[in-house]
Amino acid sequence: MDIVGKTIGYYSFNTITKVKIKKAMKEYSIVIPNSIYTKYKSMLAIYGLSFLNEVVNYYNNDLALTASICTSLPLNEKTEKKICFHLEHYFFRLIACWDYTFIALNEFLHTELISSKDIKQKIIEENFFVSIPVKKEGGYIEILRFPVSEEEKKEVEKKLKKELTVLTPVNLKVAINKKYEMTDHIRQIFELYNNEDAIQQAKTIRNSIVHSDSLTKKFSFEVSDLFKGQVISSKTISDTRNKIDLIFSSMEILKRAITLLKEMIILDLFPNRIENQLKEYYLHLIKCEKCNEENIIMADFVETLDHNPVCLHCNSENTKLIEKVKVSEPFYEQILMKFIEDTLEYYDQELEGIIVNE
Known part of the structure; x- marks a missing residue:
């Protein structure tokens, strides 16, 4: 055969x-x-x-x-x-x-x-060039690449070989x-x-x-x-x-x-993260009885209030707790950032209303 x-x-x-x-x-x-x-x-x-x-x-x-x-x-x-x-x-x-x-x-x-030695080497070689975006006629962007000097190449290679670790x-x-x-x-x-x-x-x-x-x-x-x-x-x-x-x-x-x-x-x-080990993160799912909108709010913030959380959609305090849940640190931080953004937007609107009424 x-x-x-x-x-x-x-x-x-x-x-x-x-x-x-x-x-x-x-x-x-x-x-x-x-x-x-x-x-x-x-x-x-x-x-x-x-x-x-x-x-x-x-x-x-x-x-x-x-x-x-x-x-x-x-x-x-x-x-x-x-x-x-x-x-x-x-x-x-x-x-x-x-x-x-x-x-x-x-x-x-x-x-x-870095997933492999090959990828590490490619990253190092990419850093041997300086990339500059240039806008061309017609609106498209062209990336121009210029090599660095031989001395800079050696410095870049030495630095990245030390900094980049292969998996x-x-x-x-x-x-x-x-x-x-x-x-x-x-x-x-x-x-x-x-x-x-x-x-x-x-x-x-x-x-x-x-x-x-x-x-x-x-x-x-x-x-x-x-x-x-x-x-x-x-x-x-x-x-x-x-x-x-x-x-x-x-x-x-x-x-x-x-x-x-x-x-x-x-x-x-x-x-x-290592600095927060053993720490637990909780969120409250809150529902507004007036407009039926749901909000997820940090439990440690809610528990500092002496009243129900305000609905950021309709300004009502007629809200109720649906559930309290334990979540991951990244998700807690996502909700924290969204809460800050929503709160700032809410107060901006409140301020605009005050100015208009005056």
Whole structure:
């Protein structure tokens, strides 16, 4: 069989195997959220949802498909090479999905780490130019780029190489600890990645594939107990079976991590900044009995008043409390800013009315 024919063979399955693969994919899958599960949602949660959906899509489709193929094919001498071909894809995709999970967490928390070394280098190179917008005839804007001097390039490169940090699980944990309180959800995600034996084995297998051992080879490199050096060892079918068994636990662990991230985003469980750790934020939903408008107001402000909050739409004090809710720090700050803007607008209108009446 030629190379093309062999590759096609790796992807050809009988009807029974196809049914098993489809069933396994359903068991692995995570429900994709289509919205934030609370009406009190911050813009950061809405932003994070798009990254979460990309992670879940990759897990449900690319990773779950490969895992299902590996666990659905019967393992024997004829199928082992085919299974090993898909096992290599599985371990690459497994670690990639962990990477995407950390990227989503990084974006959700705005820790400002750079997603890859390539992006970091591109940012550095972009700063070798000064960009000046120039308005042209017809109203369109043209961006003119001028290179800086060689001396300035060296200074820029030195500065940005130090300032820009590439995202890794270790760097992300450090960045979160510096900026935010470490919540149970965040802590558990890192514990699953760092402490679960199945994930450590998967990382080792993935790295060995990259650097020395393709799983489709008939031998692997080992260390000799007797000679204390590198030796070549024949692979057995039990080695492949052990790797297949690893899929079940590693998928379950990753699924738990993604579910924790999913809960953080769809419930807007955003951690407090480190200077406000353990602080709780509450809002009051107030409804005006006169005009039926609803307002969300900071609970600590309402609780300082000796009267009902004034409706900023109709100036009535005939308002009532609908509910008091605990919210994230970012959403509380959103409401605080809106409240300040609405209050200033309200008093501006009141002042205009006084001047007109005079």
